[in-house]
Amino acid sequence: xxxxxxxxxxxxxxxxxxxxxxxxxxxxxxxxxxxxxxxxxxxxxxxxxxxxxxxxxxxxxxxxxxxxxxxxxxxxxxxxxxxxxxxxxxxxxxxxxxxxxxxxxxxxxxxxxxxxxxxxxxxxxxxxxxxxxxxxxxxxxxxxxxxxxxxxxxxxxxxxxxxxxxxxxxxxxxxxxxxxxxxxxxxxxxxxxxxxxxxxxxxxxxxxxxxxxxxxxxxxxxxxxxxxxxxxxxxxxxxxxxxxxxxxxxxxxxxxxxxxxxxxxxxxxxxxxxxxxxxxxxxxxxxxxxxxxxxxxxxxxxxxxxxxxxxxxxxxxxxxxxxxxxxxxxxxxxxxxxxxxxxxxxxxxxxxxxxxxxxxxxxxxxxxxxxxxxxxxxxxxxxxxxxxxxxxxxxxxxxxxxxxxxxxxxxxxxxxxxxxxxxxxx
Numbered sequence: 001x002x003x004x005x006x007x008x009x010x011x012x013x014x015x016x017x018x019x020x021x022x023x024x025x026x027x028x029x030x031x032x033x034x035x036x037x038x039x040x041x042x043x044x045x046x047x048x049x050x051x052x053x054x055x056x057x058x059x060x061x062x063x064x065x066x067x068x069x070x071x072x073x074x075x076x077x078x079x080x081x082x083x084x085x086x087x088x089x090x091x092x093x094x095x096x097x098x099x100x101x102x103x104x105x106x107x108x109x110x111x112x113x114x115x116x117x118x119x120x121x122x123x124x125x126x127x128x129x130x131x132x133x134x135x136x137x138x139x140x141x142x143x144x145x146x147x148x149x150x151x152x153x154x155x156x157x158x159x160x161x162x163x164x165x166x167x168x169x170x171x172x173x174x175x176x177x178x179x180x181x182x183x184x185x186x187x188x189x190x191x192x193x194x195x196x197x198x199x200x201x202x203x204x205x206x207x208x209x210x211x212x213x214x215x216x217x218x219x220x221x222x223x224x225x226x227x228x229x230x231x232x233x234x235x236x237x238x239x240x241x242x243x244x245x246x247x248x249x250x251x252x253x254x255x256x257x258x259x260x261x262x263x264x265x266x267x268x269x270x271x272x273x274x275x276x277x278x279x280x281x282x283x284x285x286x287x288x289x290x291x292x293x294x295x296x297x298x299x300x301x302x303x304x305x306x307x308x309x310x311x312x313x314x315x316x317x318x319x320x321x322x323x324x325x326x327x328x329x330x331x332x333x334x335x336x337x338x339x340x341x342x343x344x345x346x347x348x349x350x351x352x353x354x355x356x357x358x359x360x361x362x363x364x365x366x367x368x369x370x371x372x373x374x375x376x377x378x379x380x381x382x383x384x385x386x387x388x389x390x391x392x393x394x395x396x397x398x399x400x401x402x403x404x405x406x407x408x409x410x411x412x413x414x415x416x417x418x419x420x421x422x423x424x425x426x
Contacts, residue, residue: 001126001418002030004146006116006137008107009036009056011232013131015328016153016209018046019228020129023407024414032123034116034137036109042232051119053136054112092165093178099158100180108136110188117192120144127418129207132158135185138200143192147421149223149414150203154327154348155216155355159202204421207410211334211400214355223413226404227331229312236310242317246283248302249319249385253277253286254311254329271296276374277322278303280382285314312336319391320362320384322377325349334361337398339390341381343367360393 003024007014014035025031025048033043034051043050113136120128120140128148130137141148150159162181169177186196205221212224253274270288278284278300288296290307299305311332315321318338323329325344330352333340340362342353353364363380384390 001415002123003032003127003129004051004120004123004125004137004140005031005033005129005151006134006140007033007035007039007131008112008134008136009039010107011039011042012326012328013133013153014039014042015230015232016227017129017131017151018048018230018232020151020207020225020407020410021046021048023411026408027411029411032125034119036112045233046230051116053115053119054109057107057109057112087161087164089165089168089172092161092168096162096165097178097180100184104133104135104181105184107133108139112136113139113188114192116140117143120146126422127414130203132156135200138203139185139188139192139194142189142197142200143194145423147204147418148199149205149207149417151207152209153331155210155214155351156206156208156218157216157348157351160216160218162201205417207414209331211397211404213359213397213400214352221417223410223417224404225410226401226406227335228407229310229328229332229335231310231312231328234308234310236313238313239306239309241304242314246317248281248283250283250285250317251277251280251381251385252311252314252318252321253284253323254321255287255324255326271299272374273377274299274303274305276378277381279378280385282319282385285309285318320381322381325353325364327352330356334394334397335401337391337394339384339394341365341377341384343377359397360389361397362390362394 005017005021007017017033021031021033031048032051033048034053035043036054036056037052038056040050040052116136117140121144124144125146128137128141128146129151130148132150132152138148166179169179181201182196185200189196189200202220205223207223207225208215209225209227270286270292274284274286282302284303286303286305287309288305288307293305296305311329315333315336315338320339320341321329321333322341322343325342326349330340330342340356342356342362342364344350344353344364345367356362357364363384365377365380
């Protein structure tokens with residue numbers, strides 16, 4: 001069958017697509033990956049066939065123009081929990097409007113959607129798999145009658161909030177219901193001769209890469225799939241120093257796969273953070289961009305600074321990792337059973353960090369919290385390193401992930417679901 005995978009042009013969101021793309025390819029299916037032109041090199045470097053569509057998005061400019069207070073609302077760890085006083089209709093409506101205008105409609109710009117629909121009409125995919133923010137994939141699939149599924153890189157928080165918003169709207173008179181996400185998708189589909197269906201928001205089914213204990217409960221059709229690390233443009237090379245067992249516990253300090261910096265928002269600079277952690281009896285490996293390294297002062301002898309390093313190469317040798325809470329770093333550490341100290345401050349990062357702590361697999365320390373200093377990070381990291389329960393908790397999550405079907409193993413189920421949901425051209 002023909003399979004079209006879509007992700008907006010951002011490496012961190014594309015990387016989670018790659019393992020499934022290759023599983024489908026090695027199963028004999030014809031695979032294409034569509035995105036804005038700036039992602040083309042990342043797609044082809046992954047050994048996949050790229051379809052550049054539209055013009056590059058300008059989401060950074062749009063979001064930068066938004067008031068900081070709007071985004072501060074989403075840094076609350078209870079943002080997506082059962083808190084009626086927080087998740088009232090006014091908040092949910094404002095949140096949906098902000099996300100649609102400043103994010104969804106920006107990363108799925110009109111030119112991208114239009115060219116993707118044109119390509120789908122020409123190529124006629126049987127299945128479209130879309131990164132959960134890339135609604136362009138769902139639009140193109142509906143227009144041509146393809147089956148389509150969302151591929152999650154984290155807990156399904158954003159759809160969960162939209163579901164709650166739709167439920168809250170049921171208590172509002174029909175003429176006063178204002179769902180900006182539905183309105184935007186309705187206008188977009190009408191432009192291509194199609195009508196809105198709820199599947200354009202949710203997919204015919206969902207492919208979930210989170211371990212069972214971190215997934216959110218849902219009644220929607222879901223295909224669990226094991227997370228497989230792919231680090232994108234970072235070269236997967238094993239340096240000579242990594243081929244020797246560490247003499248002390250090794251700690252990785254990183255701000256993720258695609259943003260290789262230790263300048264965590266709200267925390268002291270890289271040098272202060274590195275110096276504080278180095279006070280522990282550990283070996284510290286820190287990823288700091290090459291252009292930032294000259295600004296670092298002399299560091300303790302037990303600190304190694306590198307420009308880039310694939311997480312799946314270094315994490316199996318680590319006793320703990322300190323990071324920003326991002327999806328790829330979180331999941332890679334979880335897969336290798338490495339306890340984590342997550343310095344998360346917004347949206348899904350906060351939720352994952354909170355679940356990590358609840359499951360006894362690490363510590364969540366918000367950079368915005370009072371007392372979130374370099375010394376505080378050092379002290380909490382010391383707890384993670386010294387208490388065996390954190391390694392045990394991380395081991396339980398690893399076991400869950402290893403028991404989940406691999407991308408190759410889920411392909412036959414995707415084939416069956418595609419045959420069920422594929423229809424004639426819309």
